Amino acid sequence: MNDQTSDAAPDASRPKRGSGVSTVHATLKREILELTIAPGSAIDEVALTERFGMSRTPIREALVKLAGEGLVVTLPNRGTVVAPIDVLDLPQFFDALTLMYRVTTRLAAAHRRDGELAGIRAHQAAYADAVSKRDVAAMIEVNRDFHAAIARAGRNGYYAELFERLLDEGRRLLRYYYSSFDDDLPLAFLDEHEEMIAAIEARDVARADRVAKAHADQIVRQIQAYVSRDTRINADLPL
């Protein structure tokens, strides 16, 4: 992280011109999605200035980009905060997520080209690998990439963009509410992913729709279970 106090030598590691905003954008995006920065917490521009070793200008531009993606919220004249996670938005989120699961999988089944199945299968293999290693973080991330690849194979940028945003938000939700996966759920995902691949390979739109909807229902139920799980420990306390 903090690796530069003297830059007298023409170091090759000097970030190239134009990489400033993208670096800050990518780094902050990852940290926001991984909850390294807590939702709702304020973002200090000058702190980022020192951390990234660059001026406020590129950092501000990166924040504007993040605001456009809904990952941060800008309060005029009062700074920017990491987008909070609002439980009240969950029903809308579920609605849109399910619809995007369906339409992107349908489109992938309709429009996929031969080369794209290999890439999707690679993600599926990585997911299986993460499951075997019980690496939950990797599972969440690979799951997102898996579906994003399907969306891209569907060749509709409007859907793909919204879907990736929803998938990222889902990443944040899972990390936020995650306590421990049941062991059987990831395996169910694995099978459902296989079915999706099969439907896409067979160019069977109706089947792709069915399995996508089932998959979405599964995920929605899982998140709902996390969100609404009963964590009370004082419910039966004798008073």
Added chain:
Amino acid sequence: MNDQTSDAAPDASRPKRGSGVSTVHATLKREILELTIAPGSAIDEVALTERFGMSRTPIREALVKLAGEGLVVTLPNRGTVVAPIDVLDLPQFFDALTLMYRVTTRLAAAHRRDGELAGIRAHQAAYADAVSKRDVAAMIEVNRDFHAAIARAGRNGYYAELFERLLDEGRRLLRYYYSSFDDDLPLAFLDEHEEMIAAIEARDVARADRVAKAHADQIVRQIQAYVSRDTRINADLPL
């Protein structure tokens, strides 16, 4: 979102602090959508500097915002251009537009509250007014606002955001390909809008879906007709 319409009189001699980026953003967005700036044309930052009487910093931030909305494209180290209109993207656009018409109208029928119908009806009245005046530009714009209001009544920010983006792109398309409206089409829109309002008022989701789909088909056909209209004048030229 915020409607601080302090009138657009040219005597805005004193822009307040914080209004810079939003002013530039709103102005450029309008001009891009109204094709005042041609698709694909380069945007000169210094020219905007002189035009808006402000430094490059707020202008660049506005451009970053516009890039996030897909209205401009940024070429690294080589400037930004107004997003071109690509005919090859039209099928995807039609697909997404139709779906958003349907889901937002459905949601509006399901979730609308009493006060919101009045706002929607106001847009419809403005649309009728524009039709009577044969003000095509106003029709296009009011039509967008009409459907955006319905989407907001549906209370799903994900859909509303994508839908508004699609509607804006549709505005650009209509202006781009528009030659002259048939006189009967706007009237058909008027009736279909009335049906949508009725379905939403009756909270009839299925009916809202039907009429939204019909409306979308109508619009898609219209744009397709514009795009693919035969403008050849040398087809029958004796050679």
Added chain:
DNA sequence: GGCGCCCGTCTTGTCGACAACGAATATACA
């Protein structure tokens, strides 16, 4: 003792300037 105002400080929005990078042009060479 509580409440509201004034003031200092911190942060943000904006500015003008500089340097790197691309494009266009001029130049040298085959």
Added chain:
DNA sequence: TGTATATTCGTTGTCGACAAGACGGGCGCC
């Protein structure tokens, strides 16, 4: 004359600095 290279020019990405609001503390007033 055509091609490859060096140079100039314009533009973009970044920087440090300045000033307008917002927040917090101290003070006076009721």
